[in-house]
Amino acid sequence: MPLPTNEDAPKRNWTVLPLLEWTERYLQERSFEESRLNAELLLARALRLPRLGLYLQFDRPLAAGELAVFRALLLRRMTHEPVQYILGETEFMGLPFEVTPAVLIPRPETEELVEEAIRWLKSSGSAEGSILEIGTGSGNIAVALGKFLPGARITSLEKSGDALEVARRNCARHGLGNVELLQGDVFTAGFDGQVFDAVVSNPPYVPEAEFNRLQPEVRDFEPRLATTDGADGFRFIRRIADLACGLLRPGGGMFLEIGYGQADAAGRIARESGLTGVGVQKDFAGIDRILRGFAPGGIPSP
Ligand SMILES: C[S@@+](CC[C@H](N)C(=O)[O-])C[C@H]1O[C@@H](n2cnc3c(N)ncnc32)[C@H](O)[C@@H]1O
Secondary structure (H helix, E strand, C coil), rough: CCCCCCCCCCCCCCEHHHHHHHHHHHHCCCCCHHHHHHHHHHHHHCCCCCHHHHHCCCCCCCCCHHHHHHHHHHHHHHCCCCHHHHCCEEECCEEEEEECCCCCCCCCCHHHHHHHHHHHHCCCCCCEEEEEEEEEECCHHHHHHHHHHCCCCEEEEECCHHHHHHHHHHHHHHHCEEEEECCCCCCCCCCCCCCEEEEECCCEECCCCHHHHHHHHHCCCCCCHHHHHCCCCHHHHHHHHHHHHHHHHEEEEEEEEECCCHHHHHHHHHHCCEEEEEEEECCCCCCCCEEECCCCCCCCCC
């Protein structure tokens, strides 16, 4: 793979704007998405500035040391390492989160899952209820629920100890006392007769057969445990729908993120598990993304 060399980036006195423009073009020519944003994030990190601070310093000359740091960051990106792992940080629902290669990078469509769960919890009078979240990862869903529903109690389950460490640091960073993080396997975990108002999850749902077709950023860098279920893509959906039916109070809600093309089968699974009011909501890209279903016996709520 061609890497930035002095020939590509002739030795000269670089200032911020020309270096941004050069990097944007360099990434674009090599088919990297969001090339300008990537260039800005990496340069801002090299210069220890907030991203928008670059716009106030377009004529700032780079010291040799700063240029060397920037080159090293860009070389990492050229291997397809996601920019969020390079920076060690990302945003989810306007909140900052530490991310490491032990955790999935939170996605914008998952924000819609959380917003939908919050909307329903509030409208059904359960804003101070108990929520089970499955597959903690960085803790993005658990932290966002804990932050935006300060009266709720969130129990969050994760199999990977390394991911749970990251989630612990993110909970501490946001000063949350209403989130309990548990290490465990959703296929064997027992919940001691606990009853929840909602079950929320963004489970691994990429079918094993599709794993090798994922973008290199995902396939080669994000945890395999977080992306594929090692089966047909529905292993977790089946398990969580069954669990939800047993753990939810009457009328309690299950909210699951699902993958492209999974809506019909996932809806069938939820109904066969005994959930009622099953439906699927589209994400901002128009893709069926959020599966919801309700434990029988409650008063229907919007
Ligand atoms: C798709 S990621 C979601 C991470 C995060 N909640 C998010 O939305 O970005 C799924 C998570 O489930 C975890 N996981 C995988 N298998 C599991 C299992 N059997 N039991 C519990 N968690 C599991 C993975 O380690 C990963 O953190």
